[in-house]
Amino acid sequence: MLTVEVVHGLYMEAMWRGDRKTLKPRTCLKGRAPETLLDSYEAERRPIAQRNTDQSVRNLVKMGEIDAALGFETLAPIAGNAAEGPIVSFDIGTLAIDGDTPGAVLRRKAVQDAIDNQAEHFAQGAGIDLGSSYAAGIVVPDGSPPPSSAPCEYLPDAHPGARLPFSSADGRFAESTLGLVDPSGITLFARDARWNAAANAAAGEAEVAVKVVLFDGPYHNLGPGAAELLGITETGAIAVRPDGHVLWRLSEWRADAIERLVAALSLINRGADAREAPVDLTACA
Numbered sequence: 001m002l003t004v005e006v007v008h009g010l011y012m013e014a015m016w017r018g019d020r021k022t023l024k025p026r027t028c029l030k031g032r033a034p035e036t037l038l039d040s041y042e043a044e045r046r047p048i049a050q051r052n053t054d055q056s057v058r059n060l061v062k063m064g065e066i067d068a069a070l071g072f073e074t075l076a077p078i079a080g081n082a083a084e085g086p087i088v089s090f091d092i093g094t095l096a097i098d099g100d101t102p103g104a105v106l107r108r109k110a111v112q113d114a115i116d117n118q119a120e121h122f123a124q125g126a127g128i129d130l131g132s133s134y135a136a137g138i139v140v141p142d143g144s145p146p147p148s149s150a151p152c153e154y155l156p157d158a159h160p161g162a163r164l165p166f167s168s169a170d171g172r173f174a175e176s177t178l179g180l181v182d183p184s185g186i187t188l189f190a191r192d193a194r195w196n197a198a199a200n201a202a203a204g205e206a207e208v209a210v211k212v213v214l215f216d217g218p219y220h221n222l223g224p225g226a227a228e229l230l231g232i233t234e235t236g237a238i239a240v241r242p243d244g245h246v247l248w249r250l251s252e253w254r255a256d257a258i259e260r261l262v263a264a265l266s267l268i269n270r271g272a273d274a275r276e277a278p279v280d281l282t283a284c285a
Helices: 021-028 035-070 102-115 125-128 194-206 227-228 258-267
Strands: 184-190 210-214 237-240 246-250
Touching: 035 102, 184 194, 184 258, 194 210, 194 258, 237 258, 246 258
Parallel strands: 184 210
Antiparallel strands: 184 237, 237 246
8 A cells, every 4th residue: 555645634545555546557467458548547547636636735734824823834944954953932922822812812713713724624534535536537428417526525426437336225335336346347237137138248349347236126235225326217227447436327228228338348448459368357356
């Protein structure tokens, strides 16, 4: 695990999980996908990295506002040998926040206002951690509006490019949308059994492994609101990548459903002129 050292409030997005983020390089190195698969890395991850960096800088600046309200600057340029000392101390008179003098009252208010301004920093977890969405790369837009990207707000959404939201009938991970994602290929969630044959046909033509997860009725129970959460009708389907991001979604069955799925799966090996073996994502298993 590679941890970004200088971060302020980015939690899980401050880390790179090796089992997910190295999926594409490992797959290519093992000869199971063309090197062109790597071309999608920057298109997908750079905007997320930029968003997280910008948010981290905003958090740092806001933390500095508390010190500024107390009367000293911690973000100002400092000498290269400042760590060697001497240690600078501030007596209570310098801080001047105690007592009932007009100056103390004003300074306490300034400090409190600066503290209140940290809300986005300390409440942003879900929006930053779970709200990351790819607008380009190995995703197929479906014309629906993208999910919110606000740091403090996470609205579970299965928009193509977004992270697959969690849904389970009883809270168990194993029998949930996330727990059923195949780490070695594409997972297709659907309620209509026609998608079994459609996925097999599309997988064969695109040469990409596809696991079909049927839910509702006699199949997996992912909870009463799973279909609505995923944004599909009784006949629709949604394809999820091994890293948990949504690849493709079709709200309802169409006559050209197989062709649409083939086109989505073909993004994985786009640019390859010839393949000696089918694309296989088991490198991340």
